[in-house]
Amino acid sequence: MAFPKLHKNIKVRILTSFLSRILGAMIYPFMAIYFSGFFGSKLAGFFLLVGVWIQIIIGFYGGYLADKVGRKRIMIVGIVIQIVTYFFMTIANSPMFESVWLTLIMFILNGASGGLVYPAASALLIDSSTPDNRTFMFSIQYWTGNVSFMIGSILGGFFFEHHRFELFLGLTACSVLTLLLTAFIMTDSFVPNKVVEKVHVIKDMARSYKVVVKDKAFMYLILATVFLWSMENHSANFIAVRLAKEFKTEMIYFFDFTSVEVTGYKIIGFLNTENAALVVLFGMFISSWIQNKEMKPMLYVSIFMYFLGHIFLSVTNSLWFIFIIGLIITFGEMYASPIVHTFEAEMMDESSRGSYSAFANFGGNLTQLAGALGLTIYGWIGGYGMAVVIALSGIVSFIFFHLSIKIHKDNKLKKVPTVIEAVN
Secondary structure, three states: OOHHHOOHHHHHHHHHHHHHHHHHHOOHHHHHHHHHHHHOHHHHHHHHHHHHHHHHHHHHHHHHHHHHOOHHHHHHHHHHHHHHHHHHHHHHEEOOEEOHHHHHHHHHHHHHHHHHHHHHHHHHHHHHOOOOOHHHHHHHHHHHHHHHHHHHHHHHHHHOOOOHHHHHHHHHHHHHHHHHHHHHOOOOOOOOOOOOOOOOHHHHHHHHHHHHHOOHHHHHHHHHHHHHHHHHHHHHOHHHHHHHHHOOOEEEEEOOOEEEEEOHHHHHHHHHHHHHHHHHHHHHHHHHHOOOOOHHHHHHHHHHHHHHHHHHHOOOOOHHHHHHHHHHHHHHHHHHHHHHHHHHHHHOOHHHHHHHHHHHHHHHHHHHHHHHHHHHHHHHHHHHHHHHHHHHHHHHHHHHHHHHHHHHHHHHHHHHHHHHHHHO
């Protein structure tokens, strides 16, 4: 499956996401540090938590609107809000004027605008893809997302502190480009059902999401992904803290003439670099290889690799073993990510993909909360206790994935006789 053969909507979205993620990765990972320096860590953490919950609420509303109004129209509204917020953040970090409060307010509103854009964009991409190229599309998204994050994170470390004005200006320009491409090149084939009578928005939203909640196959899949991807947040939280505290400094010697001192902090950076480098080098190869393969067994093997790696990473302090574990985790992630997204897309009802996408996005928010909770639990039970928690999470994830796929398969089989009867 070649990239040029993909629908133009997919190509435009991947291009704009790649550019915006590079600039976003130069800014967003450092915003917590920026706000903490002015408000203090506790108050800054509270403001960021408020922003997350606002984004969750707006995300559900955005998913509902994407099904009622149309994907493209909601995307355009969200992108316009993003442009406005980036513009004011640029002003608030300009050489002549600086306001942390204005930056914070616009930062929260910008996150809320993402709640409008992401469910609609996800639904539009699924509308524009086919079962044959969907896995490849998600693989491309995964690969470009990692490449852009790697580039942006490296550049952000150099430029964020003293060049925020230029970075926000770049995000503003990138958002304008995204708006133009979305408005004039992307197309929306989805036709929402026209409702003549007036409806109560809250009640209508509740009815829309009731359909999603009653879809057992999809809900089991979301629960499975929460237990699966919470491991990534454990790596950024308790595993990072554990390595920083417990890993004893070692020296790596290169050809007897130079050496590198490896500390707990440095090994965390090395693991992130290893992950990004492996994705960049092998991500596209894997995306091509898994095309037309049986996804279910591949998913189970990749989940096993992912969880097994995190179990060992919770307890080991062996330098070279940690690097081997990092390799196993990354390959498990590269196989699992596009397959999981493919199953998600396959289970979404065509007329409610915005609502389904909003729920999938909510599952991502839950993984962040699970990662934060894991750090607290680690303080009570330690690394070996967390290894048991991760093992149990892996078993639960396997069970939910199995139930989800089985129910979805049974539902598809039930529809076949109905279709045949209709034809006869």
